[in-house]
Amino acid sequence: MSNFYVEFIQKRRAGGSGQHNHNTIAALLDQKYRSSKALKDHEIAHIMIALLMAGQHTSSAAGSWALLHLANREDDEALYQEQVKHFGDNGEPGKFRPLAYKDLRDLPVLDSVIKETLRVHPPIHSIMRAVRDDIPIPPTLAAPNSKSEGTYIVPKGHVVLASPLFVQMDPAIWKNANKWEPSRWNDPEGVAMMVLKEYTDEGSEKIDFGFGAVSKGTDSPYQPFGAGRHRYIGEQFAYLQLGTILSTLIRKMEFKIPTVVPEHNYHTMITMPKTPRDVHYRRCQFD
Template structure:
């Protein structure tokens, strides 16, 4: 139905109301039925008339039409946010507001939109007010979004200490060893244990990457105690905690559900697990392990107060939960694309042979310095992150605690709109990273686009990394702002992911190790990789998502 004028809509609604009224007046118990039926109809009609008849404030962004009050555009957004955003952009422009289960969310698309939301002042656009109800029950009190922004920035600075080049050099070998051990022992790679190298096996790519990710992360960042304790009880705790990190928990944080109770119980036990490790390390004189626990135990806030044990524990939980899904998702998409694109896969393998191969066909251990000299691998990772950023929407709450409301003015090609206090603002790098107005063949996975120094990809990356030297210190050291780039795989601004270098190193080493050992293909009869599953917090591939593999050599 067209909504260019109000007459068709109001005429249709009036006809429906008239028909219902005639039916009810001819039926017994019509008074009660009238009350039951008319109340939602009246709400429904008023919602439509408000959108079609009441004049719109021209200073506010245009609103996306919706039929059902409160629900708004939740279904369309939840099923396929990118399709929803692109369709809305065609109707309303780069800036528009939609209703998400009672919340007013103003979307700002494109590079300007990314800069408006992610480059805004924390006093105006609050990440804490947008996310604390989701993250605090999972991560814990006194960390991340449960503290004022300036404290969170200090905590990010503490984490950066543990992400040192010295530690990275130690991590490369650990990553490689964990992947090798996993492929030799896990049932997903049972063919690896057979003599016939022509046998093909298959595995669920996301299940395998989830296991490899937690093994490699626990061996390095989390520490030897966590790695040695990765048994069924820890996995159960992790799964229960992970069950509280879903879109349902974001929209409805206080439901009396069993999954919420399991989440809270799991957080308590996992917090105690980490604090027990910290206590034992302190009692034994504090070892100098190259992990995050060791780094955090030495840190102090600017006022001289050391990090308390429960803060360290909760930061460790946050690192585990935040990094697990994003890395396993990125690894899954990478393996799927390599299985689909055999030529790229073989180029990646040949790059490993050229840099680390021995005359007998074996490989030398990868090194941190050598890892940084792999252009094919770098392009593969960048292109995968372009097409499959783990998070499709980043929100902030409009609090406007600052004296001026200038930060609420959102520019677009149609003018400048004001976002009211109490709204949420949303940026989507997932849109700008596949925008046909910016990229050539945006939905084609093409790592070679990153090899053109004058191409869109290279220019977007330069803007993201601020190669001209314009760095900003938000309180955790000078970093690239990157908010004006259409390519933002790790976020931008003050909340840019500080673990991006670790994630690159982890993902690159894992993928390289797998490709050294096996060939990958999609299953027979399947030519396309799975679609995106947008019903989870992190964008994963839909099932089935199997990859077939065959050993390259006997090892």
């Protein structure tokens, strides 16, 4: 894959491959590091691979998990009725207004289905960081229940791993943690709302990494998009994309699964459902 991109980039530099200036490779060719060095071809290639992985498998995995759960329960009816309420065209069965960006922002059932899917099945289960300098961790954080008074050091050169999946399924935090329960996101007094505030601009500490102030989100036990410097900046885009896909499908089809919701396959980079993962569908019939 790396070679494929490098060859493509080299053709682009040489003026081949068509001269499209408004795309990601063209933009990366113009970028410089802070040291004013330009990006090397293989670096652009690897950024493109990361983009492809980050943008494609995450949303498709999340969409698949949402469909499997909807097909397993009755929530698809609530989702359908929400579409009828907001987009139904003069009450005529099966007729809907086209989706518009502004409409997708105010659909609590759809929103809760996406949030809960990302809680139980965060596409990225582990996030790793190379430690560039020794990091002292005060005893209160490293081992809150220990009597030891020493500061713990995470040594330079080590790799630390944080798992959104682990905290998002922690029974000490979440009621019925293992259960896919979208309605938890509509309870104003519930834990879900509280941790969401810690994750979003509303309640989280802000930090500016050089591209405008963003919420840090590191304290929240809900982190499907990561936290800190590399937190995914297109969160709104992911919601828009998943919302559009689910709304379109739910308007046209009814779903059932022949078995149960599959287990996670942790052997893939992005957490996929294990096979069999069939969903049966039937086109909605309207007279």
